Amino acid sequence: MSALAMESFWLNKSACDDAERAYYEKLSGCKQTEEKSSPASDEVDLFASDDEATEAPVSVKPAPKAKAEKKPEAAPKKVAAEAPTWPNKAECNDAETKFQEELSKNPGALRNKAYEERTFIMLKPDAVQRGLVGEIMDRFESRGFKLVACKFMAASKELLMTHYSDLSKKGFFPELIRYMASGPVVPMVWEGLNAVKQGRMMLGATNPKDSDPGTIRGDLCIDVGRNVIHGSDSLESAAKEIALWFKPEEISQWRSAQVEWCYEEEELATAPAPVASHQVRAGQSSVCSDPWDTSHSARQVLI
Ligand code: DAT
Ligand code: MG
Numbered sequence: 001m002s003a004l005a006m007e008s009f010w011l012n013k014s015a016c017d018d019a020e021r022a023y024y025e026k027l028s029g030c031k032q033t034e035e036k037s038s039p040a041s042d043e044v045d046l047f048a049s050d051d052e053a054t055e056a057p058v059s060v061k062p063a064p065k066a067k068a069e070k071k072p073e074a075a076p077k078k079v080a081a082e083a084p085t086w087p088n089k090a091e092c093n094d095a096e097t098k099f100q101e102e103l104s105k106n107p108g109a110l111r112n113k114a115y116e117e118r119t120f121i122m123l124k125p126d127a128v129q130r131g132l133v134g135e136i137m138d139r140f141e142s143r144g145f146k147l148v149a150c151k152f153m154a155a156s157k158e159l160l161m162t163h164y165s166d167l168s169k170k171g172f173f174p175e176l177i178r179y180m181a182s183g184p185v186v187p188m189v190w191e192g193l194n195a196v197k198q199g200r201m202m203l204g205a206t207n208p209k210d211s212d213p214g215t216i217r218g219d220l221c222i223d224v225g226r227n228v229i230h231g232s233d234s235l236e237s238a239a240k241e242i243a244l245w246f247k248p249e250e251i252s253q254w255r256s257a258q259v260e261w262c263y264e265e266e267e268l269a270t271a272p273a274p275v276a277s278h279q280v281r282a283g284q285s286s287v288c289s290d291p292w293d294t295s296h297s298a299r300q301v302l303i
Contacts, residue, residue, distance in 0.1 A: 108253030120241035125183030
């Protein structure tokens with residue numbers, strides 16, 4: 001160390017010592033049990049080598065706690081919160097009550113009926129044989145669609161011919177029926193916003209050679225005659241197919257625990273800010289319970 005540096009070091013030594021002492025005092029003040037067992041000493045040798053008799057640096061007597069410290073901090077003065085304006089509060093509360101009444105009658109009911117659109121999806125025998133059932137169902141579940149019916153069955157040729165009746169004149173029809181009856185299938189009903197159209201998008205084009213990567217057919221099959229999955233192509237055919245494959249009692253009414261995380265309008269427990277921008281934008285009645293409940297304020301901010 002140069003002479004100049006040493007000089008500068010010694011000039012600062014007492015300031016450094018003071019800072020170090022203050023630090024250890026503070027530290028020992030936090031660790032009451034340790035300091036009791038430590039030998040009392042007023043000095044700390046910060047420059048002691050390891051060879052010297054060890055003296056714990058945390059040996060400074062804790063500064064006696066000032067009585068003032070124990071006093072609870074004065075509570076911050078409450079600033080009177082400005083009451084938010086919410087002109088249609090009564091209407092909103094009425095709507096919420098009415099909705100809860102309806103929901104208790106039918107646990108599957110959603111605020112927005114568009115979220116209850118249903119499509120008929122069927123995993124074909126090749127999907128079952130190839131162990132793709134889980135993967136394909138996962139895609140619908142992960143997307144946010146709700147499974148309301150599902151079974152694992154061997155379909156009769158009669159049922160399959162009815163299902164594919166619009167294709168009865170096609171040359172591939174006999175082989176289609178034979179293949180569809182050659183092993184178990186997994187007919188299902190999935191529910192959600194635009195379930196029919198989105199379901200078709202997820203399936204991809206009929207012929208896998210034209211299916212985009214990322215679609216079920218685009219990712220999981222090659223040949224049109226083994227295209228792993230069926231999906232309704234319109235609302236009408238969805239209704240027809242669901243009725244063909246399922247009895248009404250085989251379709252479950254249930255409200256998914258994640259529904260409010262998939263659909264903004266389905267939030268029940270949270271109270272959006274009285275005049276939330278999205279509600280104003282959508283021009284819809286508010287989804288609200290108690291506007292003064294701030295327990296979900298973080299989420300309100302995120303909305
Ligand atoms: P999709 O299943 O996409 O609704 P579709 O209703 O026209 O298609 O036909 C029903 C099934 O028939 C289809 O998934 C696979 C089979 N298929 C269609 N065209 C075919 C062809 N040219 N050769 C063999 N099978 C075919
Ligand atoms: Mg079709």
